[in-house]
Amino acid sequence: MEKTTSPTIEHKQRLTIANLNFYYGPKQAVFGLNLKIPTNRVTALIGPSGCGKSTFLRTLNRMNETIRNTRVEGEVLLDGQSIHALDVVGLRRRVGMVFQRPNPFPKSIYDNVAYGLRINGYKGRLDDLVEQSLRRAALWDEVKDYLKKSAFALSGGQQQRLCIARALAVDPEVLLLDEPCSALDPVTTAKIEELMFHLKDSCTMAIVTHNMQQAARASDFTAFMLDGHLIEHSETSKLFTTPTDPRTEAYITGRFG
Amino acid sequence: MSSRRIVWRKSLNYVMLTLTGIAAFAVVSVLFLILGYLIWNGGTSLNWNFFTQLPKPVGETGGGMANAIVGTMKLLFLAAVMGLPIGLFAGVYLAEFGGKTFSFVVRYTTDLLNGVPSIVIGIFASALFVLPVKHFSAFAGGVALGIMVIPITVRSTEEFLRAVPGNMREAAMALGASRWKTIATVVLPAASGGILTGMLLALARVAGETAPLLFTAFGNRFWSQGWGQPIASLPVMIYTYAVAPYDDWHRQAWAAGLVLLALVLVSNLGARFILARSKAV
Numbered sequence: 001m002e003k004t005t006s007p008t009i010e011h012k013q014r015l016t017i018a019n020l021n022f023y024y025g026p027k028q029a030v031f032g033l034n035l036k037i038p039t040n041r042v043t044a045l046i047g048p049s050g051c052g053k054s055t056f057l058r059t060l061n062r063m064n065e066t067i068r069n070t071r072v073e074g075e076v077l078l079d080g081q082s083i084h085a086l087d088v089v090g091l092r093r094r095v096g097m098v099f100q101r102p103n104p105f106p107k108s109i110y111d112n113v114a115y116g117l118r119i120n121g122y123k124g125r126l127d128d129l130v131e132q133s134l135r136r137a138a139l140w141d142e143v144k145d146y147l148k149k150s151a152f153a154l155s156g157g158q159q160q161r162l163c164i165a166r167a168l169a170v171d172p173e174v175l176l177l178d179e180p181c182s183a184l185d186p187v188t189t190a191k192i193e194e195l196m197f198h199l200k201d202s203c204t205m206a207i208v209t210h211n212m213q214q215a216a217r218a219s220d221f222t223a224f225m226l227d228g229h230l231i232e233h234s235e236t237s238k239l240f241t242t243p244t245d246p247r248t249e250a251y252i253t254g255r256f257g
Numbered sequence: 258m259s260s261r262r263i264v265w266r267k268s269l270n271y272v273m274l275t276l277t278g279i280a281a282f283a284v285v286s287v288l289f290l291i292l293g294y295l296i297w298n299g300g301t302s303l304n305w306n307f308f309t310q311l312p313k314p315v316g317e318t319g320g321g322m323a324n325a326i327v328g329t330m331k332l333l334f335l336a337a338v339m340g341l342p343i344g345l346f347a348g349v350y351l352a353e354f355g356g357k358t359f360s361f362v363v364r365y366t367t368d369l370l371n372g373v374p375s376i377v378i379g380i381f382a383s384a385l386f387v388l389p390v391k392h393f394s395a396f397a398g399g400v401a402l403g404i405m406v407i408p409i410t411v412r413s414t415e416e417f418l419r420a421v422p423g424n425m426r427e428a429a430m431a432l433g434a435s436r437w438k439t440i441a442t443v444v445l446p447a448a449s450g451g452i453l454t455g456m457l458l459a460l461a462r463v464a465g466e467t468a469p470l471l472f473t474a475f476g477n478r479f480w481s482q483g484w485g486q487p488i489a490s491l492p493v494m495i496y497t498y499a500v501a502p503y504d505d506w507h508r509q510a511w512a513a514g515l516v517l518l519a520l521v522l523v524s525n526l527g528a529r530f531i532l533a534r535s536k537a538v
Binding site: 097 | 422424425426427428429430431432433434435438442443446447
């Protein structure tokens with residue numbers, strides 16, 4: 001069914017997904033998906049609503065296990081190790097996630113960032129790591145004088161960057177972003193894309209997006225999904241200029257979706 | 258459109274508006290009537306002695322209800338210790354863990370328990386903790402009130418936990434928090450204002466219960482000798498004094514009613530204050 005063109009990359013692969021099937025009860029949402037997510041690069045997942053992008057993304061840190069009556073088949077390897085063999089807490093520490101809507105805790109800005117460190121029993125100096133994480137999320141200058149204030153006092157874009165800082169605080173190897181900009185305005189979106197560019201030094205990212213311009217701008221590789229199948233996967237510049245599959249071309253030129 | 262119709266419609270509007278307004282006014286005035294009546298009848302007996310002295314022997318005037326005020330506090334303390342944790346944890350179960358069938362059973366049972374007449378709960382507590390030892394006790398009264406606290410706490414806890422957005426749970430779990438840690442560090446704190454309010458209201462609700470105490474805590478004209486002994490309480494004192502043939506006792510019963518109502522009003526206000534503050538965060 002799918003013609004996965006493996007991207008020509010000199011890189012090693014952070015995540016290797018092999019023959020992944022996913023079911024919500026009797027309904028299958030992801031069909032035999034094979035994909036490699038290269039280290040320290042941004043991989044975008046595009047496709048029409050309901051095509052299984054988010055579902056697929058959520059299998060990568062086993063978030064779908066929190067939903068009742070779901071089943072996963074196939075293999076996901078993180079640095080060559082099966083994520084299903086890992087302790088789920090340890091896995092989620094290594095594979096962080098940012099959600100569609102900013103979801104800060106009803107705590108102070110500081111406590112939001114420190115949360116992941118505290119529950120993981122981090123004993124070192126919290127202050128330094130909180131500052132470092134907020135800097136990495138390009139939020140430090142805006143909030144450094146208000147660290148004790150409620151996170152709800154921030155604007156939507158600031159809240160989303162706070163959520164990114166919160167995810168970065170535990171120093172994940174992979175960051176999964178599930179439509180992180182869909183609730184944000186273009187200026188804030190640009191800030192987050194810039195932030196992703198800088199994060200590539202230290203982090204592997206997979207981003208689900210509805211916004212094809214965003215995929216084109218911010219990603220190195222793009223995977224196009226349709227009805228639970230991976231249709232095409234290649235370097236972003238290639239996928240958007242010379243797609244090999246007619247369905248990919250139809251989608252990126254706006255003929256459906 | 259005929260003008261008769263318009264007149265009819267307008268007058269119907271007017272009549273219904275007036276009716277609902279009268280009903281709304283009646284709701285408000287009932288509370289103030291009760292309050293005014295209590296102050297009118299009991300205000301004169303409400304003095305320093307009322308709060309500090311024991312009841313006088315039959316025939317003497319004066320004295321107070323210090324033992325009943327402390328007794329009510331003690332009974333509420335027992336009810337809180339026994340009922341609130343069970344209510345809280347059952348509420349957490351319903352909101353966070355429960356499967357479909359068992360949750361339905363628990364919810365339904367909780368509603369039934371809430372509807373059990375308080376005197377029946379009194380008989381139950383009496384059968385368990387009074388009859389075997391053959392004497393009334395504060396403990397038995399606390400059990401009766403504690404049982405009544407449970408269903409109210411369960412439902413309010415569940416309701417406020419459900420109001421916490423699911424994406425906060427996801428955020429915590431995505432950071433590596435276990436199910437319980439997510440609940441303990443994110444969900445419960447987020448709902449704490451509402452849960453505390455529900456608990457306060459539950460206690461305020463049972464503070465005025467008389468029937469479950471009649472044959473459990475019974476009553477006491479002196480200081481209680483301990484948790485295993487009979488203990489005085491404001492509602493039972495009101496009952497005893499109101500049916501007695503002495504005018505002085507009647508006045509004191511009114512005063513006790515006033516104190517009890519004040520207690521309930523204050524805890525209600527406190528609950529609202531907590532809720533308003535927790536929402537502001």
